[in-house]
Amino acid sequence: MTMRVLTTIAVMFFACGFVAQFALQGVTLFLRSAGAPSSMLGLLYVAAIPYTLRFVWAPLIDRVRVKNQPRFRPWIIGCQAAICVLLAVMLLTDPAETPRAILIAVASMMFVLGTQLTALGGLIAEGLDAEDYHKGASVQGAASALAGFVLGAFVLFLLGDLGWQVVVATLLAVSTALLLAAMFFLDVGQIVTPDERPSWLSQLSIFGRPQPRLLFLLSVLISISILFPYASKSVLLVDAGFSVSQGGLIGIVAGNLFAFLGAYLAKPFIERFGAFNLLIAIGLCNIAFALGLAFLVRDGINTIGIAVVVLWSSFAVFATFTANRSIILRLCRPGRQATEMASFTSVEAMIFLALAGAGISALDQVGLAPLMLGSALISIGGVALAMSQRDKFQPLGSRTGVHEKAQEPSKT
Incomplete structure (x- = not known):
């Protein structure tokens, strides 16, 4: 059962990441190549807002249930079908002639992807036993990173020069194959009837409990020292003297490879030392890399130093992601897993x-240099706070480490 659900998680998060990274990175390349102004490219990030606002409609996913079916199956498969329809529409567009139509399609796609991601988060929480949550989190991160690697190394690099229609047709073919796999082969969990449903206005209820609030604060403080190199990798690589193609090779292809390794290697570390200890270890490494980069660039740009820190940031973000999710999954309450995760x-x-x-x-x-130094000092405070609060997340005998343990919902 566990292996079947993990396979579903791997396939569907690959499907999500494959399309999402194209929408945010591949579309930008094609629009810019077609002469789109920067104002148009800025609207592309506005079009991605529905993806980050998915928690607003997350209670709908927890509340609406189809009888005699695993409760997240209709959402997962329905969203994948909608993605295929939107890709078919995008196949009829042209970056030079209809950029606004592409933006509308991207906005619609990010809404659908956000909904599908919410349902998949619920599947991880409900379809796996608590002791296997770290496996689900690791598979989720590794599959998303692998999707970015395949998109950058094979689709955009090998097929990009053949044009927009060829690339979109490739995405449509892959997404359709994954839709058929989800419909006929993948296990989307048992038929579960939770005892409660979230209210329509329960989106932020998870922050009303002390442990999720503390975990959230620690996550931000520990990650801030490496967050800037990760989010601004393209800017840093260009400023360091890399060409666009070299920057894409390092930031997208190699970056996603390191992200895959971060998510994959987090799993054995968690099994041996615990997820909370992984957060602390990653935080210490983030501080070391941030201070090292601040030292290297104090007199000017250091090309090798920036490339190393950019790659480490991808590794660290996905390792932190895996540890974080391993803990928060255990804090989500039955019947509202999708809402609270989202x-x-x-x-x-x-x-x-x-x-x-x-x-x-x-x-x-x-x-x-001052940015990296300041962020490192903040992370030092975050690691110190984490170490002082370790007993709240590391009860004896718990690998992922939380005091709260979700009550098992009834399964039929």
Whole structure:
């Protein structure tokens, strides 16, 4: 049972990541190549807002249930079908002639992807036993990173010069194959009837409990020292003297490879030392890399140093992601797993985006070295706080480490 659900998680998160990264990275390349102004490219990020606001309609996914079916199956398969329809529509567009139509399709796609991601988060929480949550989190991160690697290394690199229609047709073919796999072969969990449903306005209820609030704060503080290099990798690589193709090779292809390794290697570490200890270890490494980069660029740009830190940031973000999810999954309450997972991850993403945006905006005025030094000092405080609160997340005998243990819903 566990292996079948993990296979579903791997396939469907690959499907999500494959299309999402194309929408945010591949579409930008094609629009820019077609002469789109920067104002149009800026609208592309506005079109991605529905993806981060998925927690707003997350209670709908927990509340609406189809009888005699695993409760997340209609959402997962329905969203995958909608993605295929939107890709078919995009196949009829042209970056030079109909850029606004592409933006509308991207906005619609991000809404659908956000909904599908919410349902998949619920499947992880409900379809796996608590002791296997770290496996689900690791598979989720590794599959998403692998999707970015395949998109960058094979689809965009090998097929990009053949044109928009060829690339979109490839995505449509892959997405359709994954839809058929989800419909006929993949296990989307047992038929579960939770004892409760979230209210329509319960989106942020998870932050009303002390442990999720503390975990959220620690996640932000520990990650901030490496968040800026991760979010601004393209800017840093270009400033370091890399060409666009070299930057794409390092930031997208190699970056996603390191992200895959971060998610994959997190699993054995968690099994041996615990997810909370992994958060602390990653935080210490983040501080070391941030201080090292601040030292290297104090007198100017250091090409090798920036490339190394960019690759480490991909590794660290996905390892932290795996540890984080391993813990928060155990804190989600039965019947509202999709809502609470979506709320935690969405608010976290919005905070990260805001911090990264502030860092990028201040880069030219403040400089890279002071930014990295300041963020490292914040992370030092985060690691110190984490170590002082370790007993709240590391009860004896728990690998992923939480006091709360979700009550098992009834299964039929």
